[in-house]
Amino acid sequence: EKSKSSIRGAFILFEGCDRAGKSTQAAKLFESLDALGVPVKLWKFPDRTTLIGHMIDKYLKSGHDLDDRAIHLLFSANRWECKSVMKDILLDGTTLIVDRYAYSGVAYSAAKDLELEWCKSPDIGLLTPDIVFFMDMKAEEAAKRGGFGEELYEKKEFQEKVRDVFMLLKERTWETLDARKSVTELYEHIGKMSLKIIQECKGLPLKEDLWK
Numbered sequence: 001e002k003s004k005s006s007i008r009g010a011f012i013l014f015e016g017c018d019r020a021g022k023s024t025q026a027a028k029l030f031e032s033l034d035a036l037g038v039p040v041k042l043w044k045f046p047d048r049t050t051l052i053g054h055m056i057d058k059y060l061k062s063g064h065d066l067d068d069r070a071i072h073l074l075f076s077a078n079r080w081e082c083k084s085v086m087k088d089i090l091l092d093g094t095t096l097i098v099d100r101y102a103y104s105g106v107a108y109s110a111a112k113d114l115e116l117e118w119c120k121s122p123d124i125g126l127l128t129p130d131i132v133f134f135m136d137m138k139a140e141e142a143a144k145r146g147g148f149g150e151e152l153y154e155k156k157e158f159q160e161k162v163r164d165v166f167m168l169l170k171e172r173t174w175e176t177l178d179a180r181k182s183v184t185e186l187y188e189h190i191g192k193m194s195l196k197i198i199q200e201c202k203g204l205p206l207k208e209d210l211w212k
């Protein structure tokens with residue numbers, strides 16, 4: 001058993017469609033918290049470093065024909081295999097910045113017309129983020145940014161469907177941000193909000209009730 005210090009880290013999540021700037025903001029937040037001496041780690045899903053992550057990586061890069069439900073369950077399994085390590089990190093007092101999570105899992109699969117409730121069910125009971133920065137932008141505009149179209153899901157019409165599902169998943173922990181703003185302008189808000197959440201989470205129990 002881990003020693004339970006009363007001060008835990010915050011679970012800060014970045015979600016959104018492709019090229020919305022999630023990884024850019026996650027890295028920026030990591031650097032500035034780290035520079036402030038806040039214990040912090042950065043995590044990305046899919047976590048392509050694990051065995052399951054390797055399968056997902058292969059699927060995304062090759063467009064390898066895999067049953068939609070099977071790949072959905074692999075993305076979810078990839079989160080479950082990381083849960084206990086993420087939990088230990090947070091309970092140790094380290095803030096975790098996560099780049100994509102179960103909301104992406106549901107959004108991309110439901111956009112392939114799998115039932116929303118079915119898509120949510122394998123992730124029920126995962127760690128619950130304390131705040132979700134939802135980077136919102138139309139696929140049309142995101143497509144103008146670099147690197148669009150290299151992987152399987154990077155098609156405009158599909159990304160619009162993904163965005164529609166994301167909208168259905170909004171909860172009160174969500175902060176919707178206009179992802180068309182400049183990196184600096186977005187970060188000003190994200191940095192401030194994150195420091196506030198980190199303070200608020202201290203002493204609060206860690207939640208493991210995603211979608212319960």
Ligand code: Z5A
Nearest residue numbers: 018019020021022023024045075105108145146153182183
């Ligand atoms: N997927 C799934 O199906 N199920 C799941 O459970 C999970 C994921 C977890 C791979 O994800 C795929 O997996 C993804 C969802 C699916 N499919 N798609 N599409 P990924 O996270 O590995 O995807 P990615 O290829 O790394 O792209 P991304 O994460 O979507 O991009 P981003 O992180 O949001 O954007 P970025 O890399 O920070 O920025 C993109 C570009 O825009 C870059 O050139 C930046 O310099 C630029 N940028 C960033 N911010 C700005 C602003 N504010 N202004 C102008 N330009 C900017």
Ligand code: MG
Nearest residue numbers: 022023024099
């Ligand atoms: Mg990214």
